[in-house]
Amino acid sequence: MSQVLHAPPQAPVPADVDLAALAARHGLSVSGARPSLPAYVRQLWARRHFITAFATAKLTAQYSQAKLGQLWQVMTPLLNAAVYYFIFGVLLGTKHGVPDYVPFLVTGVFVWTFTQSSIMAGTRAISGNLGLVRALHFPRAALPLSFCLQQLQQLLFSMAALVVILLCFGVPVGVSWLLAVPALVLQFTFNAGVSMVMARMGAKTPDIAQLMPFVLRTWMYVSGVMWSIDQLADKDSLPRVVTVLLETNPAAIYIDLMRFALIDSFHAGRLPAHVWAIATGWALLAGVGGFIYFWKAEETYGRG
């Protein structure tokens, strides 16, 4: 291609030279092109320390100006649980018929908050960090992943508070508590996948971040955070489709798995059928699908 030069021809590139051929001859690659999927995974793996360091840094920076400092990591979830208990347990009395209502409620709130804030953070992962995206090179999936990891760390603090609550309400320690680990792994994969989907959509249309709180609140109310889905299903007043939808809702699945793991009165009979298979299916679907969906637009993130 020729040049547009207003000044006298100082032309460094003779107009007849094919620049593309020159680049090809010396093995130059197109700047900012999207890497192949395996290469992308490798790049992401190479940045794992950045992902964890960024998540931890965000978490620590959060309360660094507060007088009580990192104590808020545990205080915030505890206060949250107290508010929900006051409204749903004391004022509305939703606890009718649910044994161990406080542990039931608090587990639900914490597990739901993990999904909710992961997705919220994912929506803003690219659009809220354009400075970073426009200044440095790294696989962009590092951002939504890092935010989800930050939420996971946050949840682990909440879980510490939860253990205290469980013990206070006399829930016995059991071997089944170990099931919390696979449940968390599955939920994290699911969250990461969904937040990568949201990150791509939010990068293209930042307005989605305004809409998400309403979507998420609706999702919360149908996920059985404050009430028990299986009791509702018992009533047989709802069409079969609705109960199936309620029971296979991924958020409800992960919440119920955690309750099953931690609360002994929440026995296996209250879980929907094939619960682990559904949980794994959702995690794989969201995790793999979300990652590929995000990667497909890798080169467009950060566009003016």
Added chain:
Amino acid sequence: MAEHPSEKIPTVVADGVDIVYRVNGTGAGRGSATAALNRIVRRKQTEKAAGVRRVHAVKNVSFVAYRGEAIGLIGTNGSGKSTLLKAVAGLLPVENGHIYTDGQPSLLGVNAALMNDLTGERNVHLGGLAMGMSREQIRERYQEIVDFSGINEKGDFITLPMRTYSSGMAARLRFSIAAAKDHDVLLIDEALATGDRSFQKRSEARIRELRRHAGTVFLVSHNNKSIRDTCERVLWLERGELRMDGPTEDVLKEYEAFTGEKTPKPKAKTSA
């Protein structure tokens, strides 16, 4: 072009590059809410009608940069220098044309990755990781970075949060972190203007050192003196068009005539 003895190996090739920014919601004054709705509903059809303004920041620019060159980018404000640099780094997509590079060009700057609420020490680690250094590399260079920044000259500041630093101290630390890594193709955007006199001298020396390690250096600056000191070739961009490309002295003479400057800036620093 520059005087190079042996055969020249290209590191960056720009082939008819156009860069266009699209700005939402400038609505040309009339009913911007409906325009916005229109934009979402109709997507591609009529960008103009939907109130999207196109800013053609870089127009049909071609050049070849070779290994071992230091190239200055000059031009008045808003002429597309930084935009071109970002496109070379692969951070902005090009509208037309191609940019080919050898390896991964990097912008010198980690500002966006650093967090004011964290200590300088943690920011050194975070910034290093963000630039793609390994933990071992950061550990090796940590002392070097801190010493170079001179943060600890006035007491143990590196263990304080960055928000407690003066703006000069923070700028010095940012530059020190950014300059800690060796790059194939290094892109510097007005980085020399930070810090006090003694730090400026040190950073200019560091840039020359980086240049020796790097294949190619691009420097965007409004300081003609630092362009003269660092670069032997200059690209002059004006309104997004490549107006001139040649040896530093020739281009700067024309540029200074264009901007009405007779001599290098009066407030330019003494020898560097």
